[in-house]
Amino acid sequence: MDILTLFVVVPVLTVFALIFTKDLKQSRVVALIGMAVQLAMSINLVFAYLKERAVNDSIMLFTKDAMWFETFNIHYSIGVDAISVLMILLTSTVVFAGIFISWKINDLPKEFFISLIILSTGVFGFFISLDMFTMFVFYEIAVIPMYLLIGIWGSGPKEDSAMKLTLMLMGASALLSVGIFGIYFNSGADGGPLTFNILEIAQVNIPLEAQKLFFPLVFVGFAVLGALFPFHTWSPSGHASAPTAVSMLHAGVLMKLGGYGVFRIAMYLLPEGALHWNDFFLVLAAIGVVYGGMGAIMQKDLKYINAYASVSHLGLVLFALLMINKVSWTGAIIQSLSHGLLTALFFALIGMVYGRTHTRDIAKLGGLMKILPFIGAVYVITGLAYLGLPGFSGFVAEMNIFVGAFQHDDTFRRVLTVLVVSSIVVTAVYILRMIGKIMMGPLEYPKGVEMPTAAWYEKVGLAILMIPVVMIGVMPFGVTEMIKESIQPFLERLL
């Protein structure tokens, strides 16, 4: 078994093992073991990647190819570059932390962990695929368990939110599949066979008209998942209703599939289309950044605040990707990682607060730092990291994006950049408003609830997420160098 396929096999085996578990205790241990293996493999993959990269300078490493469906030339084709490696690491970190956060899930624990792990299987598969069709299949695997996870284990108007989320993502998938088939049927433009393989298609000159036609489809198809304005509305309600671990995984990882797909498929395979549509989507992304922030200011539900904040921060990812230069792309990738970790942290913390107080209304909470010192401290740190404090990953990401975006000469991009930079103030406003209300000020929480301080598993879960945030923030050089090397071939297509 090669090093990458294991990333799909291990979760599947974990799921099989979970089927035979009896109660919460057993299932969480099994899930934990499975995901611990996964995390260990991810860390190992980083080192293996670095080692291999030193001697091998092809775009993708550890490639493997097996015919899957001959008629349409669909392959199980896998391989990774630095970006996928980092995304895989992010995913396994978040899933691993998510299991700690769901330590006490009492409702159908076995089924919960099974769905969660199936979802993560899809994500892992997505990140290792080099074949658009396989990628799409994994994408769907990742999206569908979400419906069950929200619909069954959620809170509030869960069925509604689950339906909205699933339908909007399915709608996006429909666009996406049209786009992918569009690329597929144009992949023979230079006389070769039709293919789904990304690397092969990149060698083909797809006709300009086809590029112009299919780019928006593929872009929007992926960007809906990345909460592009105005297709972001599934995210607030979906996150608000989802159980904690699912919010973490969804905002932390699943939404990253959007940016990743845009980067890997839309912009790489349809470069001229990307340039043609660049201005339009750039404006949408920039609006999304400010708009998400403004939306977050007015929210009263903690999860809604975070969801709108995600709209803002992921808008930044798309914005950076559309800025098309090395620095901003590096920023986009780091922002994906950083936002993944930070938003997972936030959702975990909100889940802890909610689990104790049974409310997420900021008007009903106040001064919790006094009785929940650990959670309060981590909350404040996370908030500060979220608003781009140096020393945490968010700063590195944002500065890369801003400096990169500013490298363009034209006024249009400059103005948009200024607009987007101004979001740092907006972010500060809503983050401080939230922290100031719920963690500081006079103590206030619903009567009659127990407020135990953080349990060990909660602390571990938070620590797992916090460590990489600080690592990227303090020592960004390793990560940025890794990413820069890998985006070079992708960037060259667009210049």
Next chain:
Amino acid sequence: MDFSYTVYILLIPLALFLILGFGSKKIKPAISGWIGSLGLGIAFILSYYTAFQYFTHGKVNDVYQTFVYKYTWISFTDKLHIDMGVLIDPISVMMLVVVSTISFMVHLYSRGYMKGDDGYTRFFAFLGLFSFSMFGLVLATNIFQMYIFWELVGVSSFLLIGYYYTKPSAVSAAKKAFIVTRFADLGFLLGILLLSYFTGTFDFQVLNDPEGAIITQGVAQSFMGLSVITWALMMIFIGGAGKSAMFPLHIWLPDAMEGPTPVSALIHAATMVVAGVYLVARMFPLFYFSDDGFALQLVAYVGGFSSLFAAIIALTQYDIKRVLAFSTMSQIGYMMLALGVSKYEGHEGLGYMASMFHLFTHAMFKALLFLGAGSVIHAIHSNDMRDMGNLKKYMPVTHVVFLIAALSISGFPGFAGFFSKDEILAAAFENNMLLYIIGVFVAGLTAFYMFRLYFNIFWGKETKYDHTPHESPASMTIPMIFLAFMSIFAGYIHFSEYISADRMPFEAHLDITLAIVATTVGLIGIVLAYIFYKKPTNLADKMVAAFGSFYQWTYRKFYIDEIYMFVTKKIIFARMAAPMAWFDKNVVDATMIGIGNSTVKTSEKIKGIQSGKFQDYAMSFIGGAVVIAIIVFYIWTK
């Protein structure tokens, strides 16, 4: 010379922060106070050692050299990269001395002041974080590193202002401070982006090299008649103005007094708030040479206006910390003014030297004033000067040191403030008469409000106290005594030998004429305050009545806060954010839901077609067949 050990000045407070922060539950308060003070003591000694080394051996050919130790932290492009490191030159060494002195004194003082507080260890951890960030800011080798530490300083300020986090006013003050400075930092960041794009570097040495390409050749692009660099500098100055509480970004500073008093002394009097001055001084050559110092003019006028504005407000405030806060703002305006009127070479760079000189002396006496005020507050648990009176009887040490500081800030001859203020006025006199007059007037006002404060606290009629006020413990008085010593003798340092715009020592003389003018004005202020407030009289009330609505305006700080509240609450929140939220809910989301609902409705409508009646099916079938037949025949016969 090797100054690479200065990096430890940076790392010790960081280590303190980490140790105390992670161990805040486990380390006993008494120990954490000692750990903090000890650490800062080492940094203090190292800083003085550095200063000694640098100013004795740092010259080559009579020019102070710059020493840089750095490594690349993030590289954006080949040219643009953020370095982390330390830069040793006269002003950074001077700032090291200032920051380490004040920080060390505040650490010592806090051991007494914070005794018995819940978050004692947390407090020292935050102080460590602040000291680390401030040292980092001072030692920054490039503008981006400065920005990074600039942000960290802002955050430590946020954490320390909000130290009493259960107090709503403290929380909102902390938020206000952070958001206002963040807004200013937005300007700073945009300035950095602009500057770095056109010059291709972040590095201070490259940017500031007076013989370098950036200054001699400039940048081709211009916007509205000014070169892009000037625009960038003005944006950067917005950042500086935000941190240094210049008008109109000063609104956070008075509120920031909600923090514990040692914090106000450290952050909001001596160190962080002068970061803006330091920033302009750091980039002085660029400010001076681009567009003939247009940006620098702006600095001068903003500084002059702020100093006047704040001095007027300070006259009417009753909260002793707020008086000191406005005084700080006024004095920083002074420093800005001095920088703004300065020129570059030799004696013409007097303003630059004066500004740094004043920064130095001001740090000492203003910190002392705050610590003194803290001592008073500690004794009687109130900030309001109307609750105080005749405290000289109970707190002799505090009284004396406070008097020294007040004399110093008022420019009484022989005290430190006298010398530095005189240099500023001399520099202004040579270059800009208007600013000189403002400066002199502000000097008078300063003397007046300082002694108003002094007489109200230590003289006047005795108020009834709940319990007899007592002198603060030695842990608090010793740092004050040290600072009092500095407040007197710091003025005798020959600053011009060490710090000058072009790095070459020059001779600065006391201008007797100007000194007499300034002193006279200062004395008038003191005498007036003496008449008004020494004994309880109704003169002050008469003055208030005479000024009428102007007094009200002043007392309400010219309603700047209200304007800000109006803009944020009524315009940004109510007119922008709320409609956006509404739009999101009722337009964007409603569209998406509408698509879903209309699908459901359509299917409700058309599900009757699938009626389950075979007759209907047959009818559709035949109907369809007929239609197809028509089409086929139509095509066929065509």
Next chain:
Amino acid sequence: MERIVFYILALIIVVFAIASVSSRKILRAVIYLLFVLMGISGIYFMVDYSFLGAIQLAVYGGGVIVLFIFSVLLVHHVELELEVTPLRKKLIAGAVVLTGLGISLWAILTFPFQQAAAGRTIEVSDIGHKLLSVDAGGFILPFEVISVLLFAVMIGAIVIAKGKKLNK
């Protein structure tokens, strides 16, 4: 002469067909249907297919119609009036049917049929030979299939109709 007879027959067929599908009294409808079937058998006789005409009369007139009548009598009161079909449905059905009729007639009337000369009269024996012929073009297999089918139907009809009475 024959033309007139044909037109009369045609008129009977069409009129009673319409009456049969629109009458509100079910027994009458069955009787109208009988007239239609008899008219069609008349046409068989006119084209000299006497055997077929006879079968038509025997099977339809004698068998099927009787079956209908029995079933009607079993499940209805004789005087029961059928429910009125909604006018809308009638109109739609009428429109579909008329369009279909129009297009079919147009197709038939414009198609140039090659009318052959008058052939020989078909004897019953011919039909018998053909039905039981095992040569090429013989119909022995369908014939047997039909007979099996009829047998099966007979059994099936008995089984189903016998059934179990559920509503006591």
Next chain:
Amino acid sequence: MIEGISIYEILTLSTVVFFIGVYGFFTRENLITILMSIELILNASALNFVVINTYLYPDFLQGTVFSIFIIAMAAAETALAIAIIINLYKLVNSVEVKDTDTLKY
């Protein structure tokens, strides 16, 4: 062959009967009457077989034979259908289409 009558007229007649049957099939609400409409349709088609056989291919017998089969089938079908109808009547006490909607959405 009928003197003076062309194939067109007979085909017209059968077509008309066919569509009357179709109309009845569409509009009738009673199972028995629907069955009767089907009889009309079947008869019309049987007539077509015969007529085309006679007018166009008088030397062959296929049309006739098919007509016989159609009649046989029709009889069988009627018998079976009526059996079902009667059974249904026992079950739901009605032979109206509207009452037999258990499988409708």
